Amino acid sequence: MNKNDQKAHRSKKGLIDLKKTKVFLVHHETTLLDFLKEKIPGQSQKNITRIIANHQVAVGGAPVSLFLYKLYPDDEVIVSYNRIAKHQRKDLPIIYEDEDIIAINKPSGLLSVASDLEKGRTAYRLISDYMTQKDRNSRIFVVHRLDEDTSGVLIFAKKWEVREALQNHWQDIVKKRGYYAIVEPNDIPERGHLEDYLGIDEVTFNVYVTKNRKKGKLCITDYRKITSNKKYALLDVNISTGRKNQIRVQLGNQGYFIVGDDRYGDPSNPLKRLGLHAYELDFTNPLNGKEYRLNCPIPPSFKKLMASSGLEPLKSEKEKKKRHLGKNQAKKQKRKSNGSRRNKRK
Secondary structure, eight states, X not given: OOTTOOOTTOOXXXXXXXXXXXXXXXXXXXXXXXXXXXXXXXXXXXXXXXXXXXXXXXXXTEEOOOTTOEEOTTOEEEEESSOOOOOOOTTOOEEEEOSSEEEEEEOTTOBSSOOSSOSSSBHHHHHHHHHHHHOTTOOOEEOOOOOTTOEEEEEEESSHHHHHHHHHTHHHHEEEEEEXXXXXXXXXXXXXXXXXXXXXOTTTOOEEEESOTTTOEEEEEEEEEEEEOSSOEEEEEEESSOOTTHHHHHHHHTTOEETTOOSSOOOOOTXXXXXXXXXXXXXXXXXXXXXXXXXXXXXXXXXXXXXTTSOOOOOXXXXXXXXXXXXXXXXXXXXXXXXXXXXXXO
């Protein structure tokens, strides 16, 4: 967790009290009722159905009230002594949805899925609540994750088969994972190709660069500098691997730290959040060959910060091309005008 993040989205409504819960992991396909009958043998079926109907059971942090709710391997079932309220958000940042997946622009400070310390405030729960409002029998499945303090494109599968296909072929089907990162100091090279072996500390769970290939996994990160001001540089980062905290650690190892990241350095915190945003995810569904290109625009706070030293606000690629074409057209017009004048003189 990044201490600098203000986590303004958090409220106490509908939270799961971890001191008053029991957590069970699912190992094979089954139904919720059958699973709880197996895990709580001291309770009668009548009492178990009452617990489910009273919204005291959650799967992955999202409350469930269907007795025959389908469970799959790696699902986490939570039984609470208290009622678990649903989160209803009208401003859910959905950027794409079809019959197979749903994608959101995840806010910074929001967990992708439940952790050991947090079961209620997650993107998984928000999307689950949204889906069950439309259809009580619907559910979602985790495909990938974003760090808690990173914003941007995050997808979930709507079917178990889709989840399995995407996860099992993830490295092969993903064509691009693009991020915007604001780093300091601002003198980072224009381009960089980083290959490091990253390991995880078993005590702090922090990620670190190691030369011991047995302790780490190879991570590949490429970046180019988009622009810079007197303090910071804005980077376009692409990763070929998906290790936890990969971008933060590899850039930090080069001496350039993402703003707001007090976990792997001590940079300034001008955004009051981590300066990392997943702006694009391109992949192909191996089940039907459908291609996806999902985008989230650069956060306004990023653009404002980079323009804070007197630089013009960042232009989109279309605007840059339009401006470039406009200049060329002006030059052609000028040449044409000069040619006409010469002809008149003759």
